[in-house]
Amino acid sequence: DIQMTQSPSSVSASVGDRVTITCRASQGIFSWLAWYQQKPGKAPKLLIYAASSLQSGVPSRFSGSGSGTDFTLTISSLQPEDAATYYCQQANSLATFGQGTKVEIK
Amino acid sequence: ELQLLGSGGGLVQPGGSLRLSCAASGFTFSSYAMSWVRQAPGKGLEWVSVISGSGANIHHTDSVKGRFTISRDNSKNTLYLQMNSLRAEDTALYYCVKHYYYDGSTNYWYFDLWGRGTLVAVSS
Numbered sequence: 001d002i003q004m005t006q007s008p009s010s011v012s013a014s015v016g017d018r019v020t021i022t023c024r025a026s027q028g029i030f031s032w033l034a035w036y037q038q039k040p041g042k043a044p045k046l047l048i049y050a051a052s053s054l055q056s057g058v059p060s061r062f063s064g065s066g067s068g069t070d071f072t073l074t075i076s077s078l079q080p081e082d083a084a085t086y087y088c089q090q091a092n093s094l095a096t097f098g099q100g101t102k103v104e105i106k
Numbered sequence: 107e108l109q110l111l112g113s114g115g116g117l118v119q120p121g122g123s124l125r126l127s128c129a130a131s132g133f134t135f136s137s138y139a140m141s142w143v144r145q146a147p148g149k150g151l152e153w154v155s156v157i158s159g160s161g162a163n164i165h166h167t168d169s170v171k172g173r174f175t176i177s178r179d180n181s182k183n184t185l186y187l188q189m190n191s192l193r194a195e196d197t198a199l200y201y202c203v204k205h206y207y208y209d210g211s212t213n214y215w216y217f218d219l220w221g222r223g224t225l226v227a228v229s230s
Contacts, residue, residue: 038151100150
């Protein structure tokens, strides 16, 4: 089974800051990776697929990069509405999610 | 409007059974693979089961094999999860999810539509 490890587990940043979350796969997954945003009490929302493709309707301040085993989600200018938990998910072999990264606003 | 409406959750004793349903609308249901993804209270996301659009191909995560069965009725635009021999560790919010198909893709393992989730609690 492919394991996904995210870091950090939580981050606190100010509005306008650049925030970076990393995700590492236990084996190579090419670019088969997605990022989701989950706000409290809500279902997850697809932000990025195929490592770097922005889902329709998602603000351009979100971007993804990486391939193989190491991936990154970047929020270029943090907004108050970005407070949420973010999950990566490998799509190379069935599906496995990372443990999540909670983003808080200072 | 694209929508997934889950139902059938509740409180059940260990060893008991439940059947979850998910009614789909706003898209051609039979054209898409569907999955169940669960989230234990305060925890992360765990993929549980997948079924192809035709229903011919099915996979379950190891922890539920032999206990859970995913199925679908394309004439009713409805997805199901039959859960037997339930354990305390099955307690979670169960999301019905639609797989994302996009132009040029050979991989359909992204989830672009999520239901609101139905809660399953296993406790004596």
